[in-house]
Amino acid sequence: MSQRTHGGRRDDGDGYRRGPVLLRGNQIPGSTSDQRLLAKSEGADWVHADPWRVMRIQSEFVEGFGALAEVGPAVSVFGSARTKPDTAEYELGRRVGRGLAEEGYAVITGGGPGIMEAANRGACDAGGLSVGLGIELPFEQGMNEWVDLGVNFRYFFARKTCFVKYSQGFVVLPGGFGTFDELFESLTLVQTHKVTEFPIVLVGSSYWQGLLDWLSGPVLDAGTISASDLDLLQVVDSADEAVRLVCERGAQLRAEEEAAVLANARAEREAEQASTGR
DSSP states (O other): OOOEEETTEEEOTTOEEETTEEEOGGGSOSSOHHHHHHSOOSOSGGGGSHHHHHHHHHHHHHHHHHHHTTOOSEEEEEOOTTOOTTSHHHHHHHHHHHHHHHTTOEEEEOSSSTHHHHHHHHHHHTTOOEEEEEEOOTTOOOOOTTOSEEEEESOHHHHHHHHHHTOSOEEEOSOOHHHHHHHHHHHHHHHTTSSOOOOEEEEOHHHHHHHHHHIIIIIHHTTSSOGGGGGGEEEESSHHHHHHHHHHHHHHHHHHHHHHHHHHHHHHHHHHHHHHTO
16 A cells, blocks of 8 residues: 655555554554464464454353243343342242242343342242353352353343343342342333333332432432333332232233234235235
8 A cells, every 4th residue: 555644644545444444544554464363473462352352242142142042931030149048038039030930931140149049049949940141250159059051251241131132021139239230221221212121120119219219209300210211110029029010011011012013014914915906
């Protein structure tokens, strides 16, 4: 490529294209991608470069999608990893997992201890499928023993995508920052219509009431959410109520989705008939 100097800056014409990326001036590399690929490597630093990370991210999606593709109807259960087995919250999580499995749902959790373990254990109690989507953390204790199908992730966003993609509802028990993150991620996706609406059920009104008061008070008063946004959350105090709401809302949403698909198919047939005069 011809490179001329103009006013102290190289004049590179249309520049150098590397796939979808356009490079000009001093950004133009001194070698091609093929040269760098075929050159003898002097170290392993390249495996930590951003382009290689993209490949790792892609592999996480591929592996996650492949592992979960045949899970069937599933519900994600979130809650604190710090909950101890001898607590009422642990038993509540176990009953939620058992109830969902009895209704034919696979139970998906983060695969860790606490509430996650309780829900996975409950699913196993009922002979259901227990799924864990783990995350690489410096202090994580690994996949709990009640997980039948486990997938470990490096990246939170790949893991979150799998939670949403393969769940028909979220049940949220008392938890901390990680639980809040998963809760508000799901709310945002539903509110912005990035995903088909699914039920989001909070379990434990005494635990969640402060959050609900804040949302329905200062947040709503400031106009930063709409009153209808509050309807995306349902609050219960028992495992049976949580399972019932997920099943009822899930059935309603599936019926609405099926009706929409049939309506679209009918409209397409009518349009085709009108265009052909038949």
